Amino acid sequence: MFESLQERLGSILNGLTGRGALSEADVAAALREVRRALLEADVALDVVRSFTDKVRERAVGAAVLKSIKPGQMVVKIVHDELVAMLGEEGVPIDLNAPAPVVIMMVGLQGSGKTTTSAKIARRLTDRQGKKVLMASLDTRRPAAQEQLRQLGEQVKVATLPVVAGQSPVDIARRAVHAAKLGGHDVLILDTAGRTHIDEPLMVEMAEIKAASNPHEILLVADSLTGQDAVNLARNFDERVGITGLVLTRMDGDGRGGAALSMRAVTGKPIKLIGTGEKMDALEEFYPKRIADRILGMGDIVSLVEKAAETIDAEKAAAMAKKMQSGKFDLNDLADQLGQMQKMGGMGGIMGMMPGMGKMKDQMAAAGLDDRMFKRQLAIISSMTRAERANPDILKHSRKKRIAAGSGADAAEINKLLKMHRGMADMMKAMGGKGKGGGMMRGLM
Numbered sequence: 001m002f003e004s005l006q007e008r009l010g011s012i013l014n015g016l017t018g019r020g021a022l023s024e025a026d027v028a029a030a031l032r033e034v035r036r037a038l039l040e041a042d043v044a045l046d047v048v049r050s051f052t053d054k055v056r057e058r059a060v061g062a063a064v065l066k067s068i069k070p071g072q073m074v075v076k077i078v079h080d081e082l083v084a085m086l087g088e089e090g091v092p093i094d095l096n097a098p099a100p101v102v103i104m105m106v107g108l109q110g111s112g113k114t115t116t117s118a119k120i121a122r123r124l125t126d127r128q129g130k131k132v133l134m135a136s137l138d139t140r141r142p143a144a145q146e147q148l149r150q151l152g153e154q155v156k157v158a159t160l161p162v163v164a165g166q167s168p169v170d171i172a173r174r175a176v177h178a179a180k181l182g183g184h185d186v187l188i189l190d191t192a193g194r195t196h197i198d199e200p201l202m203v204e205m206a207e208i209k210a211a212s213n214p215h216e217i218l219l220v221a222d223s224l225t226g227q228d229a230v231n232l233a234r235n236f237d238e239r240v241g242i243t244g245l246v247l248t249r250m251d252g253d254g255r256g257g258a259a260l261s262m263r264a265v266t267g268k269p270i271k272l273i274g275t276g277e278k279m280d281a282l283e284e285f286y287p288k289r290i291a292d293r294i295l296g297m298g299d300i301v302s303l304v305e306k307a308a309e310t311i312d313a314e315k316a317a318a319m320a321k322k323m324q325s326g327k328f329d330l331n332d333l334a335d336q337l338g339q340m341q342k343m344g345g346m347g348g349i350m351g352m353m354p355g356m357g358k359m360k361d362q363m364a365a366a367g368l369d370d371r372m373f374k375r376q377l378a379i380i381s382s383m384t385r386a387e388r389a390n391p392d393i394l395k396h397s398r399k400k401r402i403a404a405g406s407g408a409d410a411a412e413i414n415k416l417l418k419m420h421r422g423m424a425d426m427m428k429a430m431g432g433k434g435k436g437g438g439m440m441r442g443l444m
């Protein structure tokens with residue numbers, strides 16, 4: 001799975017990671033290579049373009065962390081954007097509905113629908129203790145119904161007995177009825193495929209959907225068909241509406257581009273991947289794991305993550321120390337306000353601190369809200385370095401200049417200074433009791 005892409009990306013990024021400094025041109029050249037590698041892996045052009053744009057944007061704007069080489073930072077950014085492209089989180093099959101939960105399997109003939117139906121049935125039975133019924137709605141190929149029956153026997157899951165002459169919709173209705181009567185938790189409907197999408201197939205799918213009210217409609221697509229699989233997904237989704245995808249034959253593909261574009265193009269999650277013909281060859285699709293597999297650079301990614309944490313922790317510790325000593329100047333206040341905005345404003349921060357609900361209300365009553373913080377940041381940024389370090393020098397003429405620069409009036413400036421003084425005093429007092437660091441650490 002993804003071998004050739006992994007090799008290509010690996011050599012491109014390895015070329016970056018060893019270097020001490022990277023110019024924008026270096027990054028651009030590497031990204032051109034990445035772009036080519038993704039296109040050769042059959043990732044959709046639009047997806048590739050938006051991916052490289054995002055990586056470039058972040059790479060240029062990224063603050064390089066201490067102890068991290070720029071190239072390593074780029075690897076981490078590529079990794080994060082890959083995860084984003086793949087959908088961030090794994091999305092399992094959703095069984096959250098009244099029993100019997102109907103899972104409708106759709107897709108072209110030979111894509112692996114019947115095999116995947118049995119694999120899913122086995123998994124739900126063995127791992128989740130569900131009572132499952134499977135039904136084949138493929139009336140055109142009696143062999144298909146027989147195949148499902150045999151697989152059912154193999155994985156010890158019940159299949160709906162075949163009644164000759166029934167239409168797919170009739171079978172669907174009968175299956176729902178049987179599942180209810182039999183007390184089954186889940187009903188898997190294995191629909192008929194065609195060699196290609198045609199109108200009668202889509203009409204049939206829509207009718208089956210109407211008759212069985214499926215909670216999940218999973219499109220099974222052969223990952224070896226690359227871009228065709230992506231188009232297929234788009235088509236099925238427009239006509240029938242799908243809730244997720246299963247990509248089969250991931251064991252056979254070195255390119256894997258379909259998997260990479262699927263989510264971005266259709267907006268539907270890849271829920272499972274088929275990795276072989278055996279009944280246990282089915283895996284959950286976890287974007288982060290897949291990205292790790294593709295890049296094969298998990299050690300660099302975690303190195304960068306750790307460095308980012310360390311920086312935050314170092315900053316927090318330095319700030320706490322400063323506060324405890326009572327040396328909390330307006331630069332520090334601006335840092336705090338900026339940090340607060342980064343963390344989702346007042347609501348975000350208070351939400352993280354237990355027991356802060358009441359304080360939040362009090363602050364709101366006092367007019368301390370996010371808009372005010374923004375204005376305060378504007379005031380502070382209109383001050384000189386010396387003024388921020390030593391607010392005591394802020395007399396009338398300086399305040400006038402700051403007011404003109406920030407669009408605030410003298411009263412607002414005085415209010416800010418008063419708040420700062422109050423905070424500095426409070427921190428000093430708390431620092432004396434040895435409690436300040438902990439609480440303020442929570443604030444950062």
Ligand code: GDP
Pocket residue numbers: 107108109110111112113114115116193247248249250251252273274275276277281
């Ligand atoms: P259907 O026509 O969509 O129901 O497709 P089938 O379930 O009959 O599968 C067609 C063939 O593909 C069978 O020989 C399966 O064993 C094989 N197959 C299905 N899924 C996978 C997979 O993930 N990997 C591999 N290597 N073969 C698979």
